Amino acid sequence: MDEKDKKESSESPSNKKIDRRDFLQGLAGVPVLGALAVAAWKQEAYRRAIRSQRAAGSAAPEKEDDLHVALLGVGAQGDVLLNSMLKIPGLRFQAVCDIWSNYNLKRAGNLLRKYGHEVNTYEDYRAMLDREKGLDAVVIATPDFWHAEHTIACLQAGLNVYCEKEMSNTLEDARRMALAAGESGKLLQIGHQRRSNPRYIFSHDVLLKELKLLGRMVTAYGQWNRSAAPDLGWPKRYEIPLATLRKYGYESMHQFCNWRWYKNLGGGPIVDLGSHQIDIFSWFLGVNPKSVMASGGTDYYDKSTHEWYDTVMAIYEYETAEGTVRAHYKTQTTNGSLGYFEQFMGDEGTLVISESANVGSVYREKTKAPMWDRWVRKGYLSEPKLMEMTSEVDMGDALDVRETISPDEHKLTLQFYDAYHKPHLENFFNAVRGREKLNCPAELGYESAVAVLKVNKAVEAKRTLFFDPQEFLV
Amino acid sequence: MKDARLSNWQWISLVVLRMLIGWHFLYEGVAKLLKGNWSAYGFLMESKWIFADLFQWMAQNSTVLSVVNTLNMWGLVLIGLGLILGIFTRIAAGAGVVLILLYYVCNPPFVGLFYSIPTEGSYLFVNKNIVELAALLVLMAIPSEQFAGMDRILYKFLKES
Numbered sequence A: 001m002d003e004k005d006k007k008e009s010s011e012s013p014s015n016k017k018i019d020r021r022d023f024l025q026g027l028a029g030v031p032v033l034g035a036l037a038v039a040a041w042k043q044e045a046y047r048r049a050i051r052s053q054r055a056a057g058s059a060a061p062e063k064e065d066d067l068h069v070a071l072l073g074v075g076a077q078g079d080v081l082l083n084s085m086l087k088i089p090g091l092r093f094q095a096v097c098d099i100w101s102n103y104n105l106k107r108a109g110n111l112l113r114k115y116g117h118e119v120n121t122y123e124d125y126r127a128m129l130d131r132e133k134g135l136d137a138v139v140i141a142t143p144d145f146w147h148a149e150h151t152i153a154c155l156q157a158g159l160n161v162y163c164e165k166e167m168s169n170t171l172e173d174a175r176r177m178a179l180a181a182g183e184s185g186k187l188l189q190i191g192h193q194r195r196s197n198p199r200y201i202f203s204h205d206v207l208l209k210e211l212k213l214l215g216r217m218v219t220a221y222g223q224w225n226r227s228a229a230p231d232l233g234w235p236k237r238y239e240i241p242l243a244t245l246r247k248y249g250y251e252s253m254h255q256f257c258n259w260r261w262y263k264n265l266g267g268g269p270i271v272d273l274g275s276h277q278i279d280i281f282s283w284f285l286g287v288n289p290k291s292v293m294a295s296g297g298t299d300y301y302d303k304s305t306h307e308w309y310d311t312v313m314a315i316y317e318y319e320t321a322e323g324t325v326r327a328h329y330k331t332q333t334t335n336g337s338l339g340y341f342e343q344f345m346g347d348e349g350t351l352v353i354s355e356s357a358n359v360g361s362v363y364r365e366k367t368k369a370p371m372w373d374r375w376v377r378k379g380y381l382s383e384p385k386l387m388e389m390t391s392e393v394d395m396g397d398a399l400d401v402r403e404t405i406s407p408d409e410h411k412l413t414l415q416f417y418d419a420y421h422k423p424h425l426e427n428f429f430n431a432v433r434g435r436e437k438l439n440c441p442a443e444l445g446y447e448s449a450v451a452v453l454k455v456n457k458a459v460e461a462k463r464t465l466f467f468d469p470q471e472f473l474v
Numbered sequence B: 001m002k003d004a005r006l007s008n009w010q011w012i013s014l015v016v017l018r019m020l021i022g023w024h025f026l027y028e029g030v031a032k033l034l035k036g037n038w039s040a041y042g043f044l045m046e047s048k049w050i051f052a053d054l055f056q057w058m059a060q061n062s063t064v065l066s067v068v069n070t071l072n073m074w075g076l077v078l079i080g081l082g083l084i085l086g087i088f089t090r091i092a093a094g095a096g097v098v099l100i101l102l103y104y105v106c107n108p109p110f111v112g113l114f115y116s117i118p119t120e121g122s123y124l125f126v127n128k129n130i131v132e133l134a135a136l137l138v139l140m141a142i143p144s145e146q147f148a149g150m151d152r153i154l155y156k157f158l159k160e161s
Helices: A003-010 A020-026 A029-054 A076-085 A104-114 A125-131 A144-156 A171-184 A198-210 A242-247 A253-257 A269-285 A373-377 A422-432 A442-461 B008-035 B041-045 B052-060 B062-085 B089-106 B128-141 B150-160
Strands: A067-072 A091-097 A120-122 A137-140 A160-163 A188-190 A217-225 A291-297 A311-320 A323-332 A340-346 A349-353 A360-364 A408-411
Touching (some): A020 B150, A029 B062, A067 A076, A067 A125, A076 A137, A091 A104, A137 A144, A160 A422, A188 A422, A198 A360, A269 A442, B008 B128, B041 B052, B041 B089
Parallel strands (some): A067 A137, A160 A188
16 A cells, blocks of 8 residues: 555545545445344344244144143133243144133233134133033143132043142042043143153152162152242232122132132142142152141231241151151241252262252262262263362361261253243143153042141141041042 | 554554444344343342442332333444444444443442342453443544544535535
8 A cells, every 4th residue: 555545544534525435434334234234133033933933833734633722720820831831832722711801811812812822712611611612621720729610620521631739729629520530531630740840750760769879768858938928919900890709709809819828719838839849759759658747827927818827847757668758848938048949868868859940969978879970971960069178168177077078969960941831731732642641640639639738737736647548549 | 633643454443443342232222122121120220339229219210211221222222323334423432431331330340249140250340341431432532433434424524515
């Protein structure tokens, strides 16, 4: 570049007229802007493709094994299930029913239509069952005290049913549900969704049964800690008229929104939260409990609006083939620290597992257990995380000879980051198609209900209550 | 202008710097607009240091928050366009400095302040925001738009008329 060029190009605009060089250099940003536009457009197209992929099924042409599904109850839990189901291919939503017609029902209907499902909406489930033809399955997420009536009516109408847990708030109703399923010949899956969670299945089938990593199991523990929370509210302009509420068994809007806390409607936190985890005790230990004692009460919230206990601790005894196992379960609704998980302890190891995707470890008891290197090499477990002594954590003086050395922690290598309820729903729909067996059929749900509902009875009785093995049979 | 006698290499590097910052601003704005429901709520509520009350007030007042959201999204877009195209460049760079300064004082990486918003690096007093701010000051000080940018045309056009 000669001297003249340099002068022209590098100096601030001269007093000459606008020339070609001014134009070229003046518009230097335009191609950059174009490049950004193309990049942003591609990025956006990618994002949309991912989103529509997740909402699979709706736009695809109908296939032979597509299932026609109705939703009964689309409150908070129904919403969770609906969002999981929107990710499952091969489902055609046909009808939605909820008594909160200008709020929940509207929201669910609009959501489904947005995803291309032509749904009819109903306030009364009987009208839905009368008018909707060609349904294959119903997913029920109504309050516990409605489960029996809804489930039995749907089964008798010839539909397969996925019903949220707890099966019912009374054992008589739960039994009627299981019997109705047997008589109808239709499927009834109960929503203990951990039964289909790949991490739980792996822990049970491989770690406990196949490898027997824990050795002789002696104790189990489970907890669900939740932070203190105000009662659920509702938008005043969408209030359900009192006459409608009464028709469906509620005394007030407050009771309708907070039914879980009311006796006769729900079972309280021990049932809402504990039943998931107490179900894991029975599954992993391979037996139903022998006895339960419990302490609980409404210690924190207003007793008039929280009839069920906000804090419960229960101790179960299990008689396994290898000996007695004692299990402690705690639910607290006033502090969320440490969250929720289940823990099993044997003489060779400890398993800590949770539905929460980042909790899942086994700890090897160094004093007794064989090395687990094989299982690490096979890819079942991560490399052990060793307790390292650093200058900051100098335990020289603090380490007491009576303390045993800390166990190695191995993380479960199997990851599961999808919607928690999706595998259980998939299991149900695949069972409807005849390709799988239900992971939690009515009989299992019933056993779980027997074990859990007795906690509330034990709290009232203030003594150990025993289970008759016959009790667990429908 | 004695101080404007820079070599082409010096001018080009400044223009590249300007366009990179412009790209960053513009895409930050565009991405928020495309998201549809983006809000500064989380960021403002995380505010630490002496202006925390002010920022949290902004977050909690829904009218103020929607104004803040709109201003931020469109501010980012306009500043980005200004820097990439080199049009009203000094104004754009100045506005960018103000915007970044707001982000900085909202959540400054000072000794003893911790955030739950995860960050990808380790910062003490100096974070990437403040580096970008300093770069914008350089662009305000040296008019790279007069080498390459629409301001170059605009400047001549105004002189001609």
